[in-house]
Amino acid sequence: MSSMPLPAPLQAWASWLSWFSPELVAQIGPLLIRMHPMLGRLSGQRQGPPHEPDGLGDLQRRGSYERLLPSEWLLASEIPDEFLRRAASAEHLFLAPRPRAQRADPLVLALFDTGPWQLGAPRLAQMALWILLARRAQEAGGQLRWGSLQRPGEWHGAESVDDLRRFLTARCFEPAAADQWPRWTQWLDQQAVRAGECWWVGHHPQAGATPGGRAPTHAVQIRRDLVGEALEVLWRSGASLRTQQLSLPLAHAGAMLLKGRFTHEIAHPGPRAVTSDKLSLRFAPIIAEQGYRVAVPLLDERGVMVFQLTAAVHAARHTPRRQNWSKGLHPLAAAFSGKVFGAVLNGPESLQFWQIAGMGLRDKPPREQFESPPGRGTLLPMRWAREGQQVGAYVIDAAGRLVLWSDQVPQATAPSPAPPEVLDTAVLAMATVEGLRIVYVCRHAGRVWLRFAGRHRRAAFQSVVNLAPDPGADDARAFLAAAGRWAIASGGLALRMSASDGAESWRIYESPTTSEDAWSAALARGQRAVGLVKRQRTSGYGLVVLSHQRRQLWMQSPSEQTLLWESVAPIERVSVCPCSGVVAMLTSERTLHVWSSQVEGMVLTVQATGEVQRAGDAHG
Known part of the structure; x- marks a missing residue:
């Protein structure tokens, strides 16, 4: 369960959010914040005679x-x-x-459509509304009672995490029918139930008043938008009608929430075998934001091998997939967007946005807009996503410029591809928050800044003017962690302050938006920080450090340095995912090792022969 202090906007739901791990709080928190204003004031039936006086007044x-x-x-x-x-x-x-003072009846009744139209993403919005209504009833001195629209006469409480899990398991394959609301009202009348508010939540518009005159006081209609990338929510209260569009949580977080696995457990299937393709050390592994996939370059081939780290359903086995691009193309930048691996490939006369739908071929921009000298030993940092009808790719070029390529989907509707836009300069790091929205770190006017960019280019951003002085062009470097938590301004940040005589000095910010709970890490000579991850067993963040012999991986915390893993062969390439906390390493023997901060252990090892081992089977 969550032990991290909640940001101020989420404090109102602290009792319910304490049931979730911090990563899941970062995903469901924005839903609560967005949906809460739509509830309106508490209304419903009143207790006591309507005109009964209480003494004399003015x-x-x-x-x-x-x-x-x-x-x-x-x-x-x-x-x-x-x-x-x-x-x-x-x-x-x-x-x-x-x-006489009159107050609303404190009982809040919510009837949810649990049929096939509300499975998946709409169920997440229902869960957020369940929490909102539970707090609403508590504030009124009452309680929430909920039931399935398809099961008249069966209702339940909303006092514990077990009640919420019972709500998530209340699924059926029977669509909501027109006669189910009258059957519910008939049962309520028989039980003499008086509810201050009665909420109807589902896919189809609610039924009207029954012959007895009872109708829902509120109705919420939830459905996916036409593209399937967001939810459309229609709120009805009396004559009031309001609409809202909600972004969906990350796929892996949504799956954990729907399964009721609020503490973010991860299942690990047994060992399996893969083909004997040899892995290359040309660039570091690419990790999907959800932490479920890793792409590694292939030796003597034009492409990558994509490995599935964990099984999504019942430990199903997944065969690694080889993905090849055309001859004569060389990767400049690469990243996952969901399950899709995409890359920016450098051709003789143009740039190809490979496997990024809607982008296609683009003319090479001048060096003033995008700089990527040939022969680089590493890929440029990249984030790309599709949001609605727009697709965008962010890349930090060799000069530290944040460049955005964007276009509509499908591209055929546009007369010509849009040129790239330079959104900012002196950028040190970036990470995906959700969809096309990213958070990034840059240096300007002698200070270090945190800024956001999104669908509307560089959107309104949040600056941290007292974060730290600019460490200088030679020593500047930064890492972001728990990127999904930036949706509620609660991610982690590490900033390198100096690197003199081979000894790095870092400043880690647990709450960068307020500069509180910051601590320093002075690494031994030869040690190198490679990333920042969210610690699971204790609150806060840890700096991932590679030893000077490149054989050990350490976790630097405020009080100690803990050994995470030790390799027989030197570690040549390391990647740390700022979203999932997964660390992928390639050794000099061309062996892939993947460590997860969520379980604090190794989750995958691919030997040079192509054999794969799971956690518990790898050495070290």
Whole structure:
């Protein structure tokens, strides 16, 4: 369960978010923040007679003469003409009754469509609404009772994590029918249930009032958009009608939430065998943001081998896939977007955006816009994604410029490919937040800044002016971690302050947006930091460090340095995923080792012969 302090916008749901791991909080938190304003004020049936007074309150000019002020009656007996004049001019004073305070019935009832139209992504929005309604009822001094629209008469509480898991398992393959709402209202009438609010949540518009006159006080319609990349939510409350579009959580996080695995456990199937393709050391492995796939360059071939790290369903076995590009093309940058591996390939006359739908071939931009000298020993940092009808690819070029290529999908509708845009300069690192939105670190005006870019180019960004002084052009370097948490401004950042005489000095920020909980790490001479990951067993972040002999991988925390793994052969290439915390290493023997911070252990080893081992079978 989560032990990290929550950002201020999520504190209201702390009791419920404590059930989730920090990585899952980063995914469901934005849904709560986006959906909460749409609920409106608490309404519904009122307790007590509607006009029952509670004593006397103020004075007023109009009213019943039974409540006329006694002094006015004295005037009638002493000066009758003045009494009549005041009556004609409405100048008499009357005692005004004070109405009795009325409050809404604290019971909140929610009926969810659990049929096939609401499976998958819509179920995540239902889960977020379940949490919102549970807090709404608690604030009113009541409780939430929920049921499946397809199961009239069966309702449940919402007090514990087991109740939420019961809600997720309440699935059926029976579509919602028109007669199910009347059957629910009939059962509620038989039980004499009075609910302050009754929420209907599903795919189809809710039924109208039953013959008895009862209708839902609120209705929420959830469905995927036409592209399937987001959710469309329609909110109805009386005559009010509002619409909303919600971005989906990362695929792996969504799967964990739907399965009720809130502590982010990972299953590891047994060993399996792969083909004997030899791996290359030309560039470091490429890790998918979800942490489930790794791409490694092939020796003497034009392409990569993609390995599946974990099984998505019931430990199913996956065969590694070879992906080859055409002869004469050389990779400049590469990254995963979901399950798809894409790359920017350098050709004789143009750049090819390989396996990135909608981008195709592009003219090579001048060096003032994009610089990538031939013969580089590493790939340029890259992030790409598709959001709605737009596809975009971010690349940090050799000069530190953040360059964006973007286009519409399909590209055939555009008269000509759009040229690249330079969004920023002096960029040190970037990571994906969600979709086309990224967070990146740059240096300007003698300071280090955190900024965001998104679908609308460089969007409104958040600056951290007191983070740190600029360490200088020669020593500047940065790592980001737990990138998905940047959706609620709660990721991690490591900044190299100096690297004199082969000894690196780093500053790690647990809460970069406030510069709190920062700590320093002075590495021994020859040690090299390769990334930053979120620690699972204890809160905070750890700096991943490679030993000076390149045979040991260490975790540097505020208080100690812990050995993660030791290799027989020197480690030549290392990649650390800023989203999943997966570390992939290639040794001089062309062996692939993959370590996961989520289980704090090795999850995959591919030997030079092509044999693969799982956690527990690898040496070290």
